[in-house]
Amino acid sequence: MSSVGIGQRPQNRRQKAVKFFWIGIWLAYLSAPVNDLLHGGHSDGVQVLGWIGLVAFVAWYLALVFRTGRGETNGLVFGSLAVLAAQSSVLSLTLGREWLVLFVYVSICSGAALPFHLARWTIPAASALLTGLAFVIPGGTSFLGGLLLPALLGGFAMTGVREIIRTSIELREARATVAQLAANEERLRLARDLHDLLGHSLSVITLKSELAGRMLPDHPDRAAQQVADIEQVSRQAMVDVREAVTGYRRPRLATELAGARVALTAAGVTAELPAEPDLTGVPEQSESALAWALREAVTNVVRHSGARRCAVDLVRHQTLDGPLLELRVEDDGSGSPGSGPGNGLTGLTERLEKAGGTLEAGGTRQGFRLVARVPAGSAADVGSAP
Numbered sequence: 001m002s003s004v005g006i007g008q009r010p011q012n013r014r015q016k017a018v019k020f021f022w023i024g025i026w027l028a029y030l031s032a033p034v035n036d037l038l039h040g041g042h043s044d045g046v047q048v049l050g051w052i053g054l055v056a057f058v059a060w061y062l063a064l065v066f067r068t069g070r071g072e073t074n075g076l077v078f079g080s081l082a083v084l085a086a087q088s089s090v091l092s093l094t095l096g097r098e099w100l101v102l103f104v105y106v107s108i109c110s111g112a113a114l115p116f117h118l119a120r121w122t123i124p125a126a127s128a129l130l131t132g133l134a135f136v137i138p139g140g141t142s143f144l145g146g147l148l149l150p151a152l153l154g155g156f157a158m159t160g161v162r163e164i165i166r167t168s169i170e171l172r173e174a175r176a177t178v179a180q181l182a183a184n185e186e187r188l189r190l191a192r193d194l195h196d197l198l199g200h201s202l203s204v205i206t207l208k209s210e211l212a213g214r215m216l217p218d219h220p221d222r223a224a225q226q227v228a229d230i231e232q233v234s235r236q237a238m239v240d241v242r243e244a245v246t247g248y249r250r251p252r253l254a255t256e257l258a259g260a261r262v263a264l265t266a267a268g269v270t271a272e273l274p275a276e277p278d279l280t281g282v283p284e285q286s287e288s289a290l291a292w293a294l295r296e297a298v299t300n301v302v303r304h305s306g307a308r309r310c311a312v313d314l315v316r317h318q319t320l321d322g323p324l325l326e327l328r329v330e331d332d333g334s335g336s337p338g339s340g341p342g343n344g345l346t347g348l349t350e351r352l353e354k355a356g357g358t359l360e361a362g363g364t365r366q367g368f369r370l371v372a373r374v375p376a377g378s379a380a381d382v383g384s385a386p
């Protein structure tokens with residue numbers, strides 16, 4: 001992974017280097033102080049002290065920006081900002097107007113490191129200090145027009161970035177919580193269903209086993225009948241469990257649509273998906289077949305197509321053979337690799353045929369299109385759809 005998203009902390013050296021680059025690139029505006037040290041006519045001693053002061057300022061600035069959001073108290077941030085403001089004031093007063101640009105960095109730090117209810121005071125305070133020193137330092141007012149507005153706008157812009165980062169972190173935590181709650185709910189449902197399925201059957205098996213054990217010495221024929229009943233109950237329990245497991249494994253179209261949005265977004269593909277589908281009257285086998293078709297299509301888009309856009313449509317049609325539900329997935333990529341249908345499309349065709357549906361897949365001028373159709377109701381529904 002080469003970059004780190006908004007609200008995510010760098011996890012490795014490469015991500016830290018990328019973050020350092022994006023922060024450090026703004027240090028280019030320190031060219032005025034650097035040029036002053038190189039060509040300002042200062043003595044050697046003043047140059048050495050100036051370089052030390054500039055390096056100390058940059059180090060403190062980077063440390064504060066890099067540490068932002070890691071649990072620092074507002075007091076610690078205030079202290080760090082006071083140090084930066086003091087360094088900026090001393091360097092500006094001793095070395096000249098070119099050093100007033102340091103206050104822009106103080107303002108930006110205020111917006112990045114403090115919550116808005118505090119930054120809305122510290123940013124104007126840093127700008128006011130900049131203005132005051134500009135009137136004291138010879139020629140400083142000529143720099144004031146080019147520094148005051150960036151200080152204010154840059155500082156308040158960083159408060160917006162901070163809020164975006166905070167919201168992104170909270171959203172990510174909320175999603176993780178929702179996922180955990182959904183997993184817990186699914187485990188509870190599984191436990192409840194298994195209890196309902198097996199509780200009665202196992203109780204009957206236990207009771208009949210005990211009864212057969214008591215009958216065996218004196219009534220072997222009746223005991224054999226109880227054993228036969230135990231076998232019948234056991235077989236029925238196995239059938240119930242298989243049906244339940246099949247239901248757990250059957251994909252749902254709404255779930256696959258949500259998963260498709262996540263997969264496409266993560267792959268950098270613009271997703272155009274329908275709202276939650278109305279599947280009233282659609283047989284489970286048809287819904288399951290379309291869900292498999294959507295999963296296969298999205299997998300091909302993410303892995304092979306190189307597409308930048310993917311559109312998914314779900315439409316009902318009325319035909320002479322009855323209502324049909326059509327799933328259309330179209331992208332602007334290069335299509336699936338290879339000259340013929342792959343194993344995924346072959347298996348998908350067979351799955352749709354079992355559900356009474358059809359599959360069409362092939363390249364278009366803009367990319368690749370997959371169309372899957374399945375029955376949307378029984379034969380009695382013919383002519384009932386609008």
